[in-house]
Amino acid sequence: MRSPTRTTPPEFVLAGCRLIDGVSDSPLENHYVEVRHGKVVASGPVAKAPKDKGVHHYDCQGRTVMPGLIDCHVHMVYAGAKNMEEAMRFPVEAAVINAVIHARAILNAGFTAVREVGTIGNTSVAMRDAVAARKIYGPKVVASGRGIGTTGSGNDVLPPHWESTAGRLVVDGVDAIRKAVRRQTREGVDNIKFIASGGEFHPTNYTWMTTISEEELRAGIEEAKRWGKTVAVHAQSYDSVKFALRAGADTIEHGTRLDEESIELFRKSKAFLVPTLCTLYSVLNLGEKLGLSKKQRDEMKVNQPLWEASIRAAHAAGVQIASGGDLGNRMPHGDNAVELEYLTTLGIPAMEVLKAATSVAARAIGRGDRFGSVKPGLEADLLVVDGDPLADMRVLQEEARLNMVFQDGEMVAGTEWKSPQDETDSIRPPREEAAAPACEAHQH
Ligand SMILES: [Zn+2]
Structure with a gap:
């Protein structure tokens, strides 16, 4: 049986990054992006990032966050x-x-x-x-x-x-x-x-x-x-x-x-x-x-x-x-x-x-209402890049510099992605349901 190996927290903040949001004409320095349950919910200067407990912070100092x-x-x-x-x-x-x-x-x-x-x-x-x-x-x-x-x-x-x-x-x-x-x-x-x-x-x-x-x-x-x-x-x-x-x-x-x-x-x-x-x-x-x-x-x-x-x-x-x-x-x-x-x-x-x-x-491709920019309400398809593609576009060709690749708020690739233990690289683990452990306990 597949184990629930999903490791991305459902609520997280990419903090302190250079944000290229896909629509602005200039990058936004020292920003944060907040993701909850697969969607981007907010972004702004890092001082305003949410501090609530349970929201995981990824330190993105010196790195670029941009749309997938x-x-x-x-x-x-x-x-x-x-x-x-x-x-x-x-x-x-x-x-x-x-x-x-x-x-x-x-x-x-x-x-x-x-x-x-x-x-x-x-x-x-x-x-x-x-x-x-x-x-x-x-x-x-x-x-x-x-x-x-x-x-x-x-x-x-x-x-x-x-x-x-x-x-x-x-x-x-x-x-x-x-x-x-x-x-x-x-x-x-x-x-x-x-x-x-x-x-x-x-x-x-x-x-x-x-x-x-x-x-x-x-x-x-x-x-x-x-x-x-x-x-x-x-x-x-x-x-x-x-x-x-x-x-x-x-x-x-x-x-x-x-x-x-x-x-x-x-x-x-x-x-x-x-x-x-x-x-x-x-x-x-x-x-x-x-x-x-x-x-x-x-x-x-x-x-x-x-x-x-x-x-x-x-x-x-x-x-x-x-x-x-x-x-x-x-x-x-x-x-x-x-x-x-x-x-x-x-x-x-x-x-x-x-x-x-x-x-x-x-x-x-007719999907501008779903993804392609970092905007509240859109699907959290995001990259965290070690480097600045505005200074050198070739950093995007180096997999070693693609630290995190998120799709719907779930890390699916990148140097910081951990392959689920008993899965292959191609086959995905099942989505972890919040209520699953309680239900299982009930059945026994
Ligand atoms: Zn062709």
């Missing part, structure tokens, strides 16, 4: 594949095991929530539910089904004489796309992912190609909205971005090619841009070592100046940027914070980058 990080673009099923064709060879059974292992790595990296944007089978819904039910350790998941794309698109990656039932969805025409969206609502997704342009990873299409018609994408997005789902669109060509924004997509993934018209469309919309710079730099930096195809490496060289200019222009124009790494291919899950460093290299100020990975990310 959020990655808006993950595929937990991908396990070190060099390219999409290789990723699609995993059957759904292996994909599930990979996702469970990666969920732990992502949480250890300080990411307490993710949005899955394309899975194998219906794995991300199962992952979302397993984390919510406390069966496994992992980030909170906003789940998509399989990406929806047309014949020949970035989704259609297997050799043409092969067929896959678990990999990405290949559907053509307005009716088939509407049906695919409806099917995914039945499967319980939160978000619909469309593939609207080619990809450098593909043998026969290119990122500059638009692989869906405006009519098809508009129908798909209209259908998704009707069922109350958010929409993410893989868009690396000029037209794919415009089709997606005109039809009301919530997020544009990659955004490799943006011109004045697309930036204007962004400004008129409520949409967010998720740059996924890890995708770009992992091919450029690791492509040769990993033996990626010449087509893939050459195309990324063409994309690099366009991509960097597009993100800079979007930022300059005030487009809302949310952080997402698109890891799992080339770079492993757990390296999610590298994306934050890349965003700073494009001239985005450090505080804005931190917001892109916390409060702005939470809004981008």
Whole structure:
């Protein structure tokens, strides 16, 4: 039988920290954050911290407290594949095991929530539910089904004489796309992912190609909205971005090619841009070592100046940027914070980058009312970091500096987290009920 090994006190204060609350423009020095029963209930100058008995104090002098990080673009099923064709060879059974292992790595990296944007089978819904039910350790998941794309698109990656039932969805025409969206609502997704342009990873299409018609994408997005789902669109060509924004997509993934018209469309919309710079730099930096195809490496060289200019222009124009790494291919899950460093290299100020990975990310994935900032009433998903990410974003990449990772007020990772004795790193202990010991005594 599992023992009640949960060690986080239900009421505690993180005292004396540098607080980065996810929304303020400057850090708040020598502050406290008070957590009760999974929620943030107060914060302020440390002199005003509650002194009542029974409230545990964690001394956070010299450390930063901030919201748990959020990655808006993950595929937990991908396990070190060099390219999409290789990723699609995993059957759904292996994909599930990979996702469970990666969920732990992502949480250890300080990411307490993710949005899955394309899975194998219906794995991300199962992952979302397993984390919510406390069966496994992992980030909170906003789940998509399989990406929806047309014949020949970035989704259609297997050799043409092969067929896959678990990999990405290949559907053509307005009716088939509407049906695919409806099917995914039945499967319980939160978000619909469309593939609207080619990809450098593909043998026969290119990122500059638009692989869906405006009519098809508009129908798909209209259908998704009707069922109350958010929409993410893989868009690396000029037209794919415009089709997606005109039809009301919530997020544009990659955004490799943006011109004045697309930036204007962004400004008129409520949409967010998720740059996924890890995708770009992992091919450029690791492509040769990993033996990626010449087509893939050459195309990324063409994309690099366009991509960097597009993100800079979007930022300059005030487009809302949310952080997402698109890891799992080339770079492993757990390296999610590298994306934050890349965003700073494009001239985005450090505080804005931190917001892109916390409060702005939470809004981008439709969860701004639940987490993403340190605010009374929100879920206590928090990091205690030994160091100052505003001074050096790379401290977030060092697990030795992630001292405490809290999810709903419970420590779930970090150097000060103690693994429950008779549990594995993946399987969670049951929630400790306050009344449990009395009940047990009664039964005997
Ligand atoms: Zn992706």
